Amino acid sequence: MPRFLKEQKKSLIFAGLLFAQLVLISIQVPLGEEPSYLEKAVFFVFAPVQRAVHGLFATTGRIWDRYIYLRRVEAQNQTLRDELFHVRQTNTLLTNALSALKETKEMETALATLQKSFLVAAVIGVDASDIYKSIIIDKGSNHGLTSNMPVLDRYGNLVGRVTTPISPREATVQLLTDDNSSIGVLSETNKVVGQLSGNAKGGRCWFKYVLATNEQLVEGEELFTSGFDKIFPPGLKVGKILSIATDNSLFKRIEVEPHLNFRELSHVAVITQKIEGMR
């Protein structure tokens, strides 16, 4: 090896590493949203580790809750019994109302379809560099998950959509708070249509493309999915308008507080069934 190379070996390795990464960044341009093979490989290798850590914590938590920490269980049981009573009453009323509308066979088919149309998944990880961008769930291509399937929280509020990389047992979910996400939404009262994107500051969104002359929106108004994006079915709860401001631009600056709550995001429901006209 020439003397110059020996002397500058460390600097050359450093420069080589930087160059390799610049190449990695630049090859993403033609790939677009599609992750590279290297990205997929690293995801496939480390996702099971994440699942194992999640499993360890879940098991420890279960042991703690079931066998060690039993305070307030009695009170909790009572609350749950009360809630169950109310839910049963509501269920009976709804079933009666439904049966009055439809034939039994038709109703059974409709209920069976409804039960098969979503898949419950546990959240096993969050985006490693920005927690508001994405989450990792413990269901993947083996469970029938594909890109663009809508994801809801336990209350039926929109969380985001399934995106790549998807491994056989894990998948990535792009959150609605990601600044690169775009969801067709409309307002509850006057059906003002626009687009919802993350605001890149963390945890909040922008309701975009509402003309500055539009005076039909009010703070605190609910936003729902419009279904115009052909990805999310219409009518899903998204968030509430937090503030409306007007500057010199053509559109209003509308900040939205999404219903998505990170503290309660332990499980999500993925809508797996294709909805007519979607995707």
Place this chain on the structure above:
Amino acid sequence: MKPLIKGGLTILAAFVLTAALRQISVPLLICVNVFTVAVILFGLIEGETQGAVLGMACGLVVDSFSLGIFGLSGLANTVTGFLSGFISRKMNVLPIGRLFVFTGLMGALDLGLWVLLSAVFSEGFPWGGGFLLAQPLVTAALATVVYPIHRRIKTRYER
């Protein structure tokens, strides 16, 4: 232990710790970056080349679990790993106070580079109500605790 195995185990440990932190509290991940701590310490212990290589590997792991551009964290961590090894060879960073300042500055450099690159590539970053700015301090605190422990264990092991 061979540097390759050491590096692999360090990445695995950082990944497991990050996943464990997520189980404790998601917002905590804004101000605690275990991968940055690992890269700075590895550069400090093993030298600039190993620090840069581990920085690249750690960054790519972070990027593959993020919807952002693949390679951004890698680039920032590579520079941090290299500089942490390079500067620590030029000056004595063993006293606790100096170690805290040095690792804090390295943490700030890593964060600054990542924010700058994110801005260049029009990527968002989580301010988390300003909590992101606490990341270098937390990095410094963790590194200042872990590094002397590592040195003590190493000295005892070598005896």
